[in-house]
Amino acid sequence: MSKYTVLHDRLHRWYLEHGRHDLPWRRTEDPYRIYLSEIMLQQTQVATVLERFYFPFLERFPTLKDVAEASEEAVLKAWEGLGYYSRARHLHVTAKRTGGRLPRSAEELEKLPGIGRSTARAIACFAYGEALPILDANVKRVLYRFFRRRKATQQELWAMAERLFDSRRPYDYNQAMMDLGAMCCTPKRPDCAACPLRSSCRGRQTPERYPEPKKRKKLPLRRRQILLCRRGDSVALVQRKEALLGGMWGFPQREEMLPGRRLGTMVYRYTHFELEATILESELPSELQGRVRFFTSDELLHIPLSMLDRKIVTRFLMS
Numbered sequence: 001m002s003k004y005t006v007l008h009d010r011l012h013r014w015y016l017e018h019g020r021h022d023l024p025w026r027r028t029e030d031p032y033r034i035y036l037s038e039i040m041l042q043q044t045q046v047a048t049v050l051e052r053f054y055f056p057f058l059e060r061f062p063t064l065k066d067v068a069e070a071s072e073e074a075v076l077k078a079w080e081g082l083g084y085y086s087r088a089r090h091l092h093v094t095a096k097r098t099g100g101r102l103p104r105s106a107e108e109l110e111k112l113p114g115i116g117r118s119t120a121r122a123i124a125c126f127a128y129g130e131a132l133p134i135l136d137a138n139v140k141r142v143l144y145r146f147f148r149r150r151k152a153t154q155q156e157l158w159a160m161a162e163r164l165f166d167s168r169r170p171y172d173y174n175q176a177m178m179d180l181g182a183m184c185c186t187p188k189r190p191d192c193a194a195c196p197l198r199s200s201c202r203g204r205q206t207p208e209r210y211p212e213p214k215k216r217k218k219l220p221l222r223r224r225q226i227l228l229c230r231r232g233d234s235v236a237l238v239q240r241k242e243a244l245l246g247g248m249w250g251f252p253q254r255e256e257m258l259p260g261r262r263l264g265t266m267v268y269r270y271t272h273f274e275l276e277a278t279i280l281e282s283e284l285p286s287e288l289q290g291r292v293r294f295f296t297s298d299e300l301l302h303i304p305l306s307m308l309d310r311k312i313v314t315r316f317l318m319s
């Protein structure tokens with residue numbers, strides 16, 4: 001019997017009563033649906049995924065085999081607006097590499113692109129019942145507080161996750177820990193009085209001290225000219241190559257000032273920098289000749305564009 005058996009039973013009762021059992025990825029054993037939810041939820045809130053992205057993506061690609069058979073551009077288009085597009089590119093590569101059939105163990109899943117240790121374990125646990133703990137942001141916060149740690153390495157966090165793990169009910173335990181972090185052990189004002197772990201939680205007197213808050217770094221500012229180069233009723237776009245937006249289409253950007261008609265400015269916040277963009281109607285610079293494709297307004301609706309480029313279309317081309 002584990003020293004946490006009583007606690008596990010309390011957590012389990014709490015989960016049965018308060019857990020988010022209606023989430024669609026909890027009402028299926030289809031590994032693809034579970035995998036898709038895990039990937040979408042890596043950087044995006046549950047409500048956003050649920051309301052805007054999960055079901056439309058599944059409608060477009062009902063199986064992983066459908067993803068494998070689609071072009072990268074079609075997958076990126078279905079991902080448009082979710083951001084962090086490497087997730088969609090990795091999903092596409094994984095679909096192709098596995099022929100639409102995911103491996104069953106966390107060890108094998110972790111070898112696939114875009115599937116880290118926690119995601120591999122989540123898929124293996126929720127789809128195939130493998131008894132392993134997971135470590136998403138909510139679970140980490142609970143562990144930091146439960147063990148009263150302000151800082152911990154990844155290795156130490158995994159060790160804490162193993163210590164508290166309920167191997168008798170791995171599926172329910174992992175879901176319960178995620179729900180506890182999302183609903184009870186929240187970043188601000190956690191509800192310790194209602195928490196099933198409170199009797200053994202070392203951090204419950206001052207929970208908000210754990211973990212140590214991250215210092216918010218000031219993002220570097222980048223200034224760019226964003227070029228609207230028209231030809232008849234079409235506009236020139238380039239296909240991006242950089243890690244952040246690779247595969248997406250977008251307006252050409254330039255650091256240096258170019259001649260043209262200034263249409264307006266926009267500020268856009270990425271994860272690692274802030275972009276101050278001047279939107280410029282201009283001639284196509286000679287070095288871009290042959291490196292762009294022209295799209296009509298109708299065609300722009302059917303290609304994957306980043307959020308910033310989509311906003312530029314709405315504000316400067318459709319108005």
Ligand code: SF4
Nearest residue numbers: 185192195198201207
């Ligand atoms: S007792 Fe409070 S700090 Fe500890 S796990 Fe529960 S909600 Fe979090």
